[in-house]
Amino acid sequence: MTASPWSGAVAGRRRKSTGRAMLQRVLDALLIGATATAVIAWLQRPIGRTRRLLRRTRVTPIAELTGDVLACVVGRVELDGDPILAPISGRVCVAYDNTVTTQDGPGLFTTTRVERRMVPFYVVDRTGRVRVLAPSAALCNPPASRSLNRHVERVIEPGMQIRIVGSVILDPAYALAAERGYRDGAVRATLTGSSKYPLLIDVA
Numbered sequence: 001m002t003a004s005p006w007s008g009a010v011a012g013r014r015r016k017s018t019g020r021a022m023l024q025r026v027l028d029a030l031l032i033g034a035t036a037t038a039v040i041a042w043l044q045r046p047i048g049r050t051r052r053l054l055r056r057t058r059v060t061p062i063a064e065l066t067g068d069v070l071a072c073v074v075g076r077v078e079l080d081g082d083p084i085l086a087p088i089s090g091r092v093c094v095a096y097d098n099t100v101t102t103q104d105g106p107g108l109f110t111t112t113r114v115e116r117r118m119v120p121f122y123v124v125d126r127t128g129r130v131r132v133l134a135p136s137a138a139l140c141n142p143p144a145s146r147s148l149n150r151h152v153e154r155v156i157e158p159g160m161q162i163r164i165v166g167s168v169i170l171d172p173a174y175a176l177a178a179e180r181g182y183r184d185g186a187v188r189a190t191l192t193g194s195s196k197y198p199l200l201i202d203v204a
Helices: 007-031 036-044 047-056 172-179
Strands: 070-079 095-105 108-118 121-125 128-132 145-147 151-156 161-170 189-192 200-203
Touching (some): 047 161, 047 200
Parallel strands (some): 128 189
Antiparallel strands (some): 070 121, 070 161, 121 128
């Protein structure tokens, strides 16, 4: 029997819908046990799975962002003020994520220390730029430093091409600036995190 010409399109929409639903479950899982240690411990183990989910999430061009939604953006990191230094690798960055884990048994790990920090920065794509503003983020990119698989440091550096998921807040002043002819270069939106939906960042 010949497949319907619409079957491929329907399957594609189902895969996208499934990807968004799985990402939502990841973020909801991060809410359970709302401590930073619990979040990092969860991310440390299925890090590959989290990265795969991020890559399956639909990317929204910055110029098309709308407020009060969860969105995925891909772009280049630009500074917004002074950077910070990652304490282990010494790299100049806008965010770092340090975790120390101990192995309690085969396949059993406990996170014993977590240190995360982030400063405001911009993400720029071909359609515009968005400001990223949150005290910290869950980093999923490959480690910049690793010690015996127990002390892991991840960093986000200026110029890095990243994929970021966060909650969108539109700047109400953007509409006024556009009306007055100052739209070019304006920052129209901010990506932020919350206790319910923390920022997730990976390399693009």
